[in-house]
Amino acid sequence: xxxxxxxxxxxxxxxxxxxxxxxxxxxxxxxxxxxxxxxxxxxxxxxxxxxxxxxxxxxxxxxxxxxxxxxxxxxxxxxxxxxxxxxxxxxxxxxxxxxxxxxxxxxxxxxxxxxxxxxxxxxxxxxxxxxxxxxxxxxxxxxxxxxxxxxxxxxxxxxxxxxxxxxxxxxxxxxxxxxxxxxxxxxxxxxxxxxxxxxxxxxxxxxxxxxxxxxxxxxxxxxxxxxxxxxxxxxxxxxxxxxxxxxxxxxxxxxxxxxxxxxxxxxxxxxxxxxxxxxxxxxxxxxxxxxxxxxxxxxxxxxxxxxxxxxxxxxxxxxxxxxxxxxxxxxx
Amino acid sequence: xxxxxxxxxxxxxxxxxxxxxxxxxxxxxxxxxxxxxxxxxxxxxxxxxxxxxxxxxxxxxxxxxxxxxxxxxxxxxxxxxxxxxxxxxxxxxxxxxxxxxxxxxxxxxxxxxxxxxxxxxxxxxxxxxxxxxxxxxxxxxxxxxxxxxxxxxxxxxxxxxxxxxxxxxxxxxxxxxxxxxxxxxxxxxxxxxxxxxxxxxxxxxxxxxxxxxxxxxxxxxxxxxxxxxxxxxxxxxxxxxxxxxxxxxxxxxxxxxxxxxxxxxxxxxxxxxxxxxxxxxxxxxxxxxxxxxxxxxxxxxxxxxxxxxxxxxxxxxxxxxxxxxxxxxxxxxxxxxxxxxxxxxxxxxxxxxx
Ligand SMILES: Nc1ncnc2c1ncn2[C@@H]1O[C@H](COP(=O)(O)OP(=O)(O)OP(=O)(O)O)[C@@H](O)[C@H]1O
Ligand SMILES: Nc1ncnc2c1ncn2[C@@H]1O[C@H](COP(=O)(O)OP(=O)(O)O)[C@@H](O)[C@H]1O
Ligand code: SF4
Ligand code: SF4
Ligand SMILES: [Mg+2]
Ligand SMILES: [Mg+2]
Numbered sequence: 277x278x279x280x281x282x283x284x285x286x287x288x289x290x291x292x293x294x295x296x297x298x299x300x301x302x303x304x305x306x307x308x309x310x311x312x313x314x315x316x317x318x319x320x321x322x323x324x325x326x327x328x329x330x331x332x333x334x335x336x337x338x339x340x341x342x343x344x345x346x347x348x349x350x351x352x353x354x355x356x357x358x359x360x361x362x363x364x365x366x367x368x369x370x371x372x373x374x375x376x377x378x379x380x381x382x383x384x385x386x387x388x389x390x391x392x393x394x395x396x397x398x399x400x401x402x403x404x405x406x407x408x409x410x411x412x413x414x415x416x417x418x419x420x421x422x423x424x425x426x427x428x429x430x431x432x433x434x435x436x437x438x439x440x441x442x443x444x445x446x447x448x449x450x451x452x453x454x455x456x457x458x459x460x461x462x463x464x465x466x467x468x469x470x471x472x473x474x475x476x477x478x479x480x481x482x483x484x485x486x487x488x489x490x491x492x493x494x495x496x497x498x499x500x501x502x503x504x505x506x507x508x509x510x511x512x513x514x515x516x517x518x519x520x521x522x523x524x525x526x527x528x529x530x531x532x533x534x535x536x537x538x539x540x541x542x543x544x545x546x547x548x549x550x551x552x553x554x555x556x557x558x559x560x561x562x563x564x565x566x567x568x569x570x571x572x573x574x575x576x577x578x579x580x581x582x583x584x585x586x587x588x589x590x591x592x593x594x595x596x597x598x599x600x601x602x603x604x605x606x607x608x
Numbered sequence: 609x610x611x612x613x614x615x616x617x618x619x620x621x622x623x624x625x626x627x628x629x630x631x632x633x634x635x636x637x638x639x640x641x642x643x644x645x646x647x648x649x650x651x652x653x654x655x656x657x658x659x660x661x662x663x664x665x666x667x668x669x670x671x672x673x674x675x676x677x678x679x680x681x682x683x684x685x686x687x688x689x690x691x692x693x694x695x696x697x698x699x700x701x702x703x704x705x706x707x708x709x710x711x712x713x714x715x716x717x718x719x720x721x722x723x724x725x726x727x728x729x730x731x732x733x734x735x736x737x738x739x740x741x742x743x744x745x746x747x748x749x750x751x752x753x754x755x756x757x758x759x760x761x762x763x764x765x766x767x768x769x770x771x772x773x774x775x776x777x778x779x780x781x782x783x784x785x786x787x788x789x790x791x792x793x794x795x796x797x798x799x800x801x802x803x804x805x806x807x808x809x810x811x812x813x814x815x816x817x818x819x820x821x822x823x824x825x826x827x828x829x830x831x832x833x834x835x836x837x838x839x840x841x842x843x844x845x846x847x848x849x850x851x852x853x854x855x856x857x858x859x860x861x862x863x864x865x866x867x868x869x870x871x872x873x874x875x876x877x878x879x880x881x882x883x884x885x886x887x888x889x890x891x892x893x894x895x896x897x898x899x900x901x902x903x904x905x906x907x908x909x910x911x912x913x914x915x916x917x918x919x920x921x922x923x924x925x926x927x928x929x930x931x932x933x934x935x936x937x938x939x940x941x942x943x944x945x946x947x948x949x950x951x952x953x954x955x956x957x958x959x960x961x962x
Contacts, residue, residue: 496895
């Protein structure tokens with residue numbers, strides 16, 4: 277396996293609000309030094325609370341937002357600062373599926389226009405008949421009917437709309453799919469349909485997927501590896517099973533412990549984190565998690581801990597190696 | 609007849625058992641839409657005891673929110689929306705009223721004093737231009753007749769109770785200055801300001817992160833232990849249901865399709881829809897152990913304006929038996945003590961025939 281995507285020390289800042297009249301805007305570090313690889317054919321998930329920077333990582337990797345630091349290599353080529361034109365051939369090889377199946381489809385466009393939109397941009401020369409054929413092919417790929425081609429988004433259910441979004445993302449046959457919370461807005465029963473579809477397409481088309489989500493149960497099902505994000509940084513990266521059975525970062529431990537388990541016979545002590553995620557405008561010094569960490573020591577305030585590889589492929593950014601963390605899953 | 613007389617009917621001892629706070633009987637709610645009459649909720653019946661939590665689960669559009677809005681008469685007025693049936697609520701004064709028949713004025717007093725509601729998106733129910741403190745205090749003053757200062761003091765106590773740090777200072781914040789979790793706490797504080805008998809929480813944690821959800825569930829549990837209020841909790845997260853519910857009511861296409869105490873509902877569900885729902889959740893303990901297909905339920909909910917004949921789950925059901933399932937609407941059978949199911953084949957299916 278070779279890495280399809282290599283991200284190194286990625287940074288993205290936004291201008292925050294002005295702290296007072298005539299004072300300069302504060303800098304909001306939405307993504308603050310993130311590094312990871314995705315191998316070809318792999319599903320890597322990015323999890324973390326809202327505002328932790330997951331969407332910003334996805335958008336920056338796609339170059340929908342310009343990075344303020346770090347490098348992005350796609351298929352071996354550095355694309356970090358390519359011009360719009362130079363970027364075009366790469367754009368079609370990576371596509372995005374959005375979170376909200378209701379807001380992300382233009383209600384005035386037909387299915388043919390929506391799903392065929394990327395063709396209009398990247399293959400403007402093809403004729404109407406060919407375009408129609410390609411749209412029909414994409415529809416059947418996601419389990420919709422060719423006869424749906426003239427319909428409008430409001431005629432579809434949430435799950436079907438999400439399929440439309442996936443069909444649109446797949447019509448150019450991309451290598452990398454970035455799916456930003458693609459099932460979060462769906463009912464559990466429909467969520468399962470879409471998760472199954474994504475995994476099936478991955479196998480059939482050899483897709484590589486960056487899956488962004490805050491639903492740990494779904495992530496546990498779909499991913500090969502998981503990267504946990506907190507306040508713009510990765511705090512743990514591990515193969516899925518290892519992360520669930522033997523988390524190594526206190527934040528991952530708390531996150532797993534907070535997931536309600538659908539079995540009323542299970543009663544467990546849960547770690548209830550106090551307070552909210554600190555504002556990224558004013559993050560804590562040192563370890564970003566220390567204001568909510570029950571294992572924090574004075575030394576945690578000194579510098580942000582770097583990711584260290586603790587076992588093959590299992591990385592954590594925490595200075596304490598002397599703590600035994602619990603898992604809701606237990607050891608396999 | 610005068611409204612008072614209607615109200616008194618609910619006071620009959622037969623109407624509400626000693627420890628019951630709420631009894632909903634044959635509640636139906638229909639909207640008049642440009643495309644015709646939409647029966648959003650049909651023949652819903654249940655009771656709720658003091659200190660008990662009932663979870664309402666079901667597919668989007670199944671009628672969970674409309675049921676709860678209907679209970680508090682927060683649905684649009686007639687003729688746009690019609691409510692029939694009975695909603696018997698025991699007030700703080702011990703009297704039982706039928707909310708369906710109550711005049712609007714009396715209903716306003718019931719809301720907040722006897723029953724209160726927390727919504728999914730707290731931003732839409734908090735007024736963005738007023739400070740949090742004023743809004744909580746206003747809710748208190750309306751019902752308790754306290755002065756402004758006293759109400760603000762009580763508001764601070766309430767914010768403290770729901771775990772908002774530095775409550776005195778927070779009273780001066782505007783809603784947009786609070787995080788989602790804090791806004792939801794403020795909503796809960798407002799709902800609890802008058803110590804209602806009944807709290808209806810419509811997806812109060814759905815928009816929140818798991819760690820914040822855990823905080824809110826914890827909070828609700830502690831408050832309920834203290835006040836013994838009855839809670840209707842709407843959610844489609846089955847993990848949350850398992851954690852907080854005493855009893856569960858599953859809705860599908862506007863009707864109750866299964867109703868049971870939480871353990872039998874998860875341990876021995878009888879309705880194929882409930883089973884499908886439980887199976888479609890990815891299991892945390894199997895995370896990373898290969899990717900078996902999730903047991904999705906194929907298809908989608910029926911169009912409420914054009915429901916199928918007979919069982920409304922039939923178009924998606926693995927066990928459908930044409931001629932039987934689509935012949936007539938299955939009744940809500942009492943299958944076991946306290947366990948009701950709406951499926952003509954439940955007995956065969958429970959015996960493992962399928
Ligand atoms: N004001 C209204 N006018 C017309 N129809 C309505 C109105 N409010 C709700 N409905 C319809 O009533 C049915 C039940 O809606 P309801 O909001 O109770 O669903 P729900 O179970 O709460 O779903 P969700 O899980 O998405 O919140 C739906 O078919 C909905 O479209
Ligand atoms: N366009 C923007 N302008 C200013 N701040 C932004 C913008 N987009 C995101 N942010 C901020 O960056 C941080 C990370 O956001 P995001 O990547 O959307 O997080 P997530 O997807 O994990 O919820 C948040 O604090 C968010 O408010
Ligand atoms: S470095 Fe310190 S504060 Fe950060 S997670 Fe580890 S123990 Fe907690
Ligand atoms: S009545 Fe028939 S279609 Fe309906 S749930 Fe039971 S078996 Fe399935
Ligand atoms: Mg996001
Ligand atoms: Mg609802």
